[in-house]
Amino acid sequence: MSAPIAVITGASSGIGAATARQLAAAGYRVVLTARRKDRIEALAAEITEAGHQATAYALDVTDRAAVDEFATAFRTLAVLVNNAGGALGLDPVATADPEDWRRMYDVNVLGTLHMTQALLPALTASGDGTVVVLSSTAGHATYEGGAGYVAAKNGARVLAETLRLEIVGTPVRVIEIAPGLVKTEEFATTRFRGDTDRAAAVYAGVAAPLTADDVADTITWACTRPPHVNIDLLVVRPRAQASNTKLHREP
Ligand code: 8X3
Numbered sequence: 001m002s003a004p005i006a007v008i009t010g011a012s013s014g015i016g017a018a019t020a021r022q023l024a025a026a027g028y029r030v031v032l033t034a035r036r037k038d039r040i041e042a043l044a045a046e047i048t049e050a051g052h053q054a055t056a057y058a059l060d061v062t063d064r065a066a067v068d069e070f071a072t073a074f075r076t077l078a079v080l081v082n083n084a085g086g087a088l089g090l091d092p093v094a095t096a097d098p099e100d101w102r103r104m105y106d107v108n109v110l111g112t113l114h115m116t117q118a119l120l121p122a123l124t125a126s127g128d129g130t131v132v133v134l135s136s137t138a139g140h141a142t143y144e145g146g147a148g149y150v151a152a153k154n155g156a157r158v159l160a161e162t163l164r165l166e167i168v169g170t171p172v173r174v175i176e177i178a179p180g181l182v183k184t185e186e187f188a189t190t191r192f193r194g195d196t197d198r199a200a201a202v203y204a205g206v207a208a209p210l211t212a213d214d215v216a217d218t219i220t221w222a223c224t225r226p227p228h229v230n231i232d233l234l235v236v237r238p239r240a241q242a243s244n245t246k247l248h249r250e251p
Helices: 014-025 037-049 064-071 098-125 147-166 187-191 196-203 212-223
Strands: 005-008 029-034 054-058 079-082 129-134 172-179 233-236 241-243
Touching: 005 014, 014 029, 014 037, 014 079, 014 212, 029 037, 037 054, 064 098, 079 098, 079 212, 098 129, 098 147, 098 172, 129 147, 129 212, 147 172, 172 212, 187 196, 212 233
Parallel strands: 005 029, 005 079, 029 054, 079 129, 129 172, 172 233
Antiparallel strands: none
16 A cells, blocks of 8 residues: 655745654655755655655745645645744834735745645545644734734634634544744744844743654654544643743743
8 A cells, every 4th residue: 555645834944844754754655845945855865765755846835826736746645734834023013014924924824725725625535634734832822022923823723723613524634733932943043034143042041942853743643643533732832831921941
């Protein structure tokens, strides 16, 4: 029997790349998507070298026509991991750039919508499909400066919750994974537009933020439960973080 297929968006780095490696090791044939072709091709080669199955497909999830074209390749699909997303800025509502908000909504919400709509027929046809939505603890509670990102991640959360209601009775489950503070190579640097000092300050004094591998582990665990088991929502934070606004930093 051929391996079940898992499509991962935003697979060029961070949680997406770690998830691609772990799902491949768990026996899925992984299809890596991201805008940066060179990175996903290198990762697909690394995974293949390790004896697993991987291919790369350059894709911008905000481009609906490109997503529809990509989806034509799949008659059946076991897993879709909607990981592409991210934050831009940490500005108060009073002064935030609406363009940042638009872009965050585009990637985090509409990107997830495009991929899910386009691949839902193939997920259903598989007889046991899984849609994973990477939201965030930001999708569950707000914090100062976070409104644009929090609004977008609430959008992703609501998409997952609503889809679960709407497709109940079909062979597709919807899993939301909501990570807290995760130290990846790009999340904070992207948020602060390349300001590495500001990015480093996010994790300053935090003994052990989550890693991309920690989150990939929860995604892989949730996807590999028996098909009748739906992990609706999994909130995962580092031990040092009690809430979005309560983070323990060593002096
Ligand atoms: C990332 C978590 O705290 O930066 O999704 O909003 S936070």
